[in-house]
Amino acid sequence: MHELFRRLFRSKPLAAQIFVASFFVNLLFLASPIFVIQILSRYIGYGFDGTLYTLTGGMLIALVLGMAFTAIRTRMCAVVSEEPDQKLQSAVLDSLARIKASALERVPQARVQEIMAGPHVVQSAYEANHIAAVIDMPFFLLFLLAITALSPWLGLITLLAAIATVVAGRMSMTRTRAMDNLLREELIRHRGTVHSAIQGAETVRAFHAASFLSRIWTEQVGRLMDLKSRLVSEKSWGLGIVQGLGALLRVMIYAVGAKLVVSGDLTVGALIGISILSAKALQISTSFMQSVQLMAQADDAMRMIREFMNLPRESPGGTAMKRFSGRLEFKDVAIAFPGSTGPLFESLNLVVEPGTVVGVFGANGAGKTTLARLVAGLIEPGRGQILADGVDLRQLASEWWRKQVMYMPQEPALLNGTYRENLILLDPEVDEARLNEVVRRADLRRFLDTTATGLDTPVTEGGRSLPLGIRKRLAIARALVAQGRLAIFDEPTEGLDAEGCEAVFQILNSLAREGVTLFIVSRDPNIVKGYGMVIDLNSKPVPKIGVVQKKPVAPEQAAAKS
Numbered sequence: 302m303h304e305l306f307r308r309l310f311r312s313k314p315l316a317a318q319i320f321v322a323s324f325f326v327n328l329l330f331l332a333s334p335i336f337v338i339q340i341l342s343r344y345i346g347y348g349f350d351g352t353l354y355t356l357t358g359g360m361l362i363a364l365v366l367g368m369a370f371t372a373i374r375t376r377m378c379a380v381v382s383e384e385p386d387q388k389l390q391s392a393v394l395d396s397l398a399r400i401k402a403s404a405l406e407r408v409p410q411a412r413v414q415e416i417m418a419g420p421h422v423v424q425s426a427y428e429a430n431h432i433a434a435v436i437d438m439p440f441f442l443l444f445l446l447a448i449t450a451l452s453p454w455l456g457l458i459t460l461l462a463a464i465a466t467v468v469a470g471r472m473s474m475t476r477t478r479a480m481d482n483l484l485r486e487e488l489i490r491h492r493g494t495v496h497s498a499i500q501g502a503e504t505v506r507a508f509h510a511a512s513f514l515s516r517i518w519t520e521q522v523g524r525l526m527d528l529k530s531r532l533v534s535e536k537s538w539g540l541g542i543v544q545g546l547g548a549l550l551r552v553m554i555y556a557v558g559a560k561l562v563v564s565g566d567l568t569v570g571a572l573i574g575i576s577i578l579s580a581k582a583l584q585i586s587t588s589f590m591q592s593v594q595l596m597a598q599a600d601d602a603m604r605m606i607r608e609f610m611n612l613p614r615e616s617p618g619g620t621a622m623k624r625f626s627g628r629l630e631f632k633d634v635a636i637a638f639p640g641s642t643g644p645l646f647e648s649l650n651l652v653v654e655p656g657t658v659v660g661v662f663g664a665n666g667a668g669k670t671t672l673a674r675l676v677a678g679l680i681e682p683g684r685g686q687i688l689a690d691g692v693d694l695r696q697l698a699s700e701w702w703r704k705q706v707m708y709m710p711q712e713p714a715l716l717n718g719t720y721r722e723n724l725i726l727l728d729p730e731v732d733e734a735r736l737n738e739v740v741r742r743a744d745l746r747r748f749l750d751t752t753a754t755g756l757d758t759p760v761t762e763g764g765r766s767l768p769l770g771i772r773k774r775l776a777i778a779r780a781l782v783a784q785g786r787l788a789i790f791d792e793p794t795e796g797l798d799a800e801g802c803e804a805v806f807q808i809l810n811s812l813a814r815e816g817v818t819l820f821i822v823s824r825d826p827n828i829v830k831g832y833g834m835v836i837d838l839n840s841k842p843v844p845k846i847g848v849v850q851k852k853p854v855a856p857e858q859a860a861a862k863s
């Protein structure tokens with residue numbers, strides 16, 4: 302409800318107009334019972350056709366006006382949610398893009414998906430008809446007053462029925478809300494399993510994992526079905542009560558009303574009119590409760606979204622230097638992941654002059670990729686500092702820093718867009734000539750020539766169906782578009798064929814010649830020969846630093862020397 306008022310009173314004039322329109326919508330609804338009462342008591346009583354025509358004409362005008370006011374109100378209620386819905390959508394997407402990678406990694410993917418779907422839940426709850434249903438609630442009094450004016454006893458019965466509807470709805474809402482939350486948690490777990498089964502479809506077949514999967518599946522689906530059936534019976538209990546109350550109200554109205562008619566305190570026409578009015582009054586209170594229930598679900602979705610949006614973010618501000626030379630300094634850098642018994646590495650102290658080729662070396666799991674991600678500014682050290690030209694990476698504007706870095710991750714992922722859109726992410730203004738040059742350097746031309754639309758071919762499923770070598774080449778090209786003074790290549794030749802490896806050597810050589818600082822994680826002996834400096838992460842917990850060449854040297858030159 303708080304969110305509804307927030308949305309509604311963002312524009313006070315609009316809120317006032319909606320209330321005025323709602324007043325007329327409800328007032329005009331009174332026309333039909335009045336018509337019934339008048340027809341029954343006047344026309345049937347006196348048989349004068351003029352009365353019938355006048356009443357019918359008036360009724361038709363009221364109907365048309367009622368429809369017009371309803372349409373106007375619906376349009377205005379839709380406006381109430383337009384901007385907040387759009388803002389929520391973009392805030393969620395913005396959070397997804399800006400939350401620190403280390404924080405995002407701790408949220409299960411299935412939960413992130415649920416959070417991303419949250420704005421749709423909120424949107425459905427705040428649709429125009431639900432907003433109108435809540436605003437209609439005060440006008441319940443209008444109908445109650447009309448009934449009470451005709452018969453206080455029947456007014457009291459209607460009031461009691463409406464109170465019972467709201468109380469029953471409230472009780473049902475409290476019980477179903479807790480169950481809804483349980484169901485959501487269970488669904489998130491189940492979606493995680495589904496996701497891993499889809500991602501690992503090949504593994505499931507190759508390792509006969511179907512029975513393993515089916516055990517987990519059966520347990521999860523069993524819990525889900527149990528929760529769903531409890532929820533359905535809870536909801537149908539609530540629905541049953543509401544329907545029962547509706548029927549009970551009709552019975553009571555006619556039973557008490559009939560007695561009043563017989564005793565001469567009420568006319569038949571008034572009884573039928575009251576019946577219409579009380580049905581409308583009860584419908585207002587029922588719709589109100591249904592909409593409030595949806596809004597409570599939206600509140601839960603909003604709570605999840607808010608928790609997500611409160612996760613630590615990359616700073617939007619920060620320093621953007623005029624020029625970055627490529628000089629890096631590591632001061633007492635240490636990192637440990639939550640749940641691990643000790644640091645992955647610590648006390649990393651090192652100065653990397655511009656143009657140095659730094660090789661990162663270590664066994665599987667030694668922390669090579671972690672170090673590469675630290676330098677790329679994707680994660681932050683637990684202790685110490687990484688300085689770029691003397692400025693801590695944490696103080697740099699992340700957007701600016703990413704443009705200084707040509708980063709090629711070990712497992713490159715693409716976004717669903719075209720190849721071109723993926724390549725120009727860091728520099729959407731890059732000209733065609735440069736793009737073609739980058740494509741040539743990454744040895745992508747041959748592959749692109751096999752496609753009908755070249756760079757404009759769409760990427761689907763994040764590029765997972767593409768051969769690893771092509772994904773790597775695309776990732777290299779994407780990195781090169783940045784044209785920074787620091788290149789971080791994580792296992793650049795892993796999975797590449799001879800031509801691909803050759804293209805990587807050439808790229809590394811030319812970058813080294815241009816004086817770009819190279820940070821390379823690789824076991825490829827041809828690249829290893831080119832290292833000017835080595836960080837050995839096998840030495841635990843303090844990495845060993847080895848200076849292989851005093852001066853920066855390209856891999857190609859080193860290969861020639863050996």
Ligand SMILES: Nc1ncnc2c1ncn2[C@@H]1O[C@H](COP(=O)(O)OP(=O)(O)OP(=O)(O)O)[C@@H](O)[C@H]1O
Nearest residue numbers: 406638639645663664665666667668669670671672
């Ligand atoms: N986000 C994370 N959360 C928790 N632990 C992590 C995270 N990222 C990496 N690790 C752990 O840190 C250790 C080092 O991982 P990293 O990927 O840096 O190793 P690596 O040397 O690159 O390995 P490889 O040679 O297999 O590529 C591993 O034990 C890994 O499980």
